[in-house]
Amino acid sequence: MSDIVVSGYYGFANAGDEAMLAAMIEALTDIEPNINITVISGDPDDTRRRHGVSAVYRLNYPEIARIMSKSHLLISGGGSLLQDVTSDRSLYYYLSIMMLAKKLGKPVMLYAQGIGPVQGALAKGAMRYIGNMVDLITVRDEGSFEELKRLKVTAPPVYVTADPVLAMHPVDKQTGRSILKKHGQEGAAPLVGLSVREWKDWSHYKQVLAQAADMMVEELGARVVFLPMQWPDDLSVSQKIAARMKNKAGVLPGEYTTSELLSLVGNLDLLIGIRLHALIFAAVMHVPMAGISYDPKIDRFLETIGEKHAGTLKTVTVDGLMARIRRLWAERKQPNREREERISNLHNKAFQNAELALSLVKERGR
Structure with a gap:
């Protein structure tokens, strides 16, 4: 032991x-x-x-x-x-x-x-x-x-290797469905999740996300829900962006466990994320994602799955973000096989972290 x-x-x-x-x-x-x-x-x-x-x-x-x-x-x-x-x-x-x-x-x-x-x-x-x-x-x-x-x-x-979270097993979606239903977010229309964070009180990216969210509702017939990753900080910024929208969006108010968040993400048709681990949760649950970068770690992760960010917090535009979303929208019915293969390889690399840790223990115990 x-x-x-x-x-x-x-x-x-x-x-x-x-x-x-x-x-x-x-x-x-x-x-x-x-x-x-x-x-x-x-x-x-x-x-x-x-x-x-x-x-x-x-x-x-x-x-x-x-x-x-x-x-x-x-x-x-x-x-x-x-x-x-x-x-x-x-x-x-x-x-x-x-x-x-x-x-x-x-x-x-x-x-x-x-x-x-x-x-x-x-x-x-x-x-x-x-x-x-x-x-x-x-x-x-x-x-x-x-x-x-x-x-x-x-x-x-x-x-x-790869981020440890990529070694996690996908979870059942029922828990996420129950949370969505509890907060009035169930429905037949496609569901888009936004995982956002506050950054230096900047306003530009908040306005871009609000406008893009409105376009997804009007053009794609989507429902929009905000998922707070760091509670309560992300709840506040989610509410600020939702308040800028013309259409109604849901904001999940709770602090959720890793398993609950994975299950919630699994119920999405698309995730737009500023938070790194929201993007990684999407990878684990095989959900198409668009990342907006505030830190090199976002760029690095997206590169490992063959993607690029849709803009930084300073440079992201409504047109650029919507172009990425429209491309990903088609993947709801026809998954990107190359990206799925990359994610599978990252899963194996992430598990290697634990194997190496325990081999170090055994080596030192000889």
């Missing part, structure tokens, strides 16, 4: 990060059902309840050290933990947890990380110093692999 400690942005009601944790737990326990997992979390009670694992508060370093001293591996991942664009404090926090594990003589794995951008001179030096101490790195895309080379993190073995 293995004891593994998992570090990441967990316990903050971010559906994408919670999905990554759920996916890691699912993949690791698929291989080794009796594994013991302890998660370092911003809300240990929520993590215990949501995921059925042990958890410890992320700033309780004495307790983290105690649990880590008994463990066989520290996993740092997934997501964009190691970057200094949104904040350099989080970069140094995650590096400090990795350093603690190495001081305790424990192997460390970066698990399907999206690396960078790392821009500050001090941050680059810290990444290079501690990154070269770790035992194994998997990254979710080629861009992250190139970022590691740029940072001169060259000592550990590095594998390009």
Whole structure:
């Protein structure tokens, strides 16, 4: 039986990060059902309840050290933990947890990380110093692999795999249907989901999405529903965009589990997403998607499935977005086989993360 400690942005009601944790737990326990997992979390009670694992508060370093001293591996991942664009404090926090594990003589794995951008001179030096101490790195895309080379993190073995969530099994759609019905969103017309986020109070992309949503209702006969991925932040911006529309749109008000969100996405005919993991949920549930980029991680994911973004938050236009939507609309009845094959390959690569993690435990246990 293995004891593994998992570090990441967990316990903050971010559906994408919670999905990554759920996916890691699912993949690791698929291989080794009796594994013991302890998660370092911003809300240990929520993590215990949501995921059925042990958890410890992320700033309780004495307790983290105690649990880590008994463990066989520290996993740092997934997501964009190691970057200094949104904040350099989080970069140094995650590096400090990795350093603690190495001081305790424990192997460390970066698990399907999206690396960078790392821009500050001090941050680059810290990444290079501690990154070269770790035992194994998997990254979710080629861009992250190139970022590691740029940072001169060259000592550990590095594998390009895929986002952990792509290893998840598709779920039944009935739960999603029940949620939609509860909020008056059932019907025969095609259903388009929008997953949006606030960004610097910018107005342009909100107006574009509102106009495009109106055109989908009027031109394509679609119903439109907003799916909040980070609650309650995404609920607020969803309501702002829906208020700009001339036609009625639904806004789902709740905070949903990973399984519920996957089921909801499975009921869609098309997803338009700014949130990365909304796009990944669409891939898992085989739903056509159009991505709008605010971060290189969106571009990188879309490239892995043979797609490009429909515009950035600054550059997206109604005409450009609608052109992409019309192309995807035809795929509701005739799926894109090339993209489906790419997604199947990414599923296998995502599962490889868990296989490599447990092989590292066994290797160190000899």
